[in-house]
Amino acid sequence: MRYEIRLYPPEALGSAHRRASSTGEELEAELGGPQGVLEFATVAEVAAAMTSLPDDLTPLAYAVEDDGRERPLSVMELAQASS
DSSP states (O other): OEEEEEEEOGGGGOSTTOOTTSOHHHHHHHHOSOSEEEEESSHHHHHHHHTTSOTTSEEEEEEEOTTSOEEEOOHHHHHHHHO
16 A cells, blocks of 8 residues: 655636545546645655645545555545654
C-alpha cells in the first residue's frame, strides 16, 4: 500500500457536489487530473507533509492499495498519525 496527496486547484471542492470523500477517479472525471501527486509510505508521512503544502492548491489524501483500489484518508486518520 502507498499513500498519496493529490493537489488540485483551489476551486476543486467549491461545488456542493464535490466532496473530499469522492474517489480520485470521481474527482478527476469532473476536474481533470491533479496538478501534482506526492507519494508516501506511511500515513504519518502524509500528515507531516500536509503542514508544508502550497496555499494555492487543495490537497486531498488517499490510501492506494497495491491492486489500485483507493479510499480517501479521513481527517481523524491524519490527526492520529501526527500525534
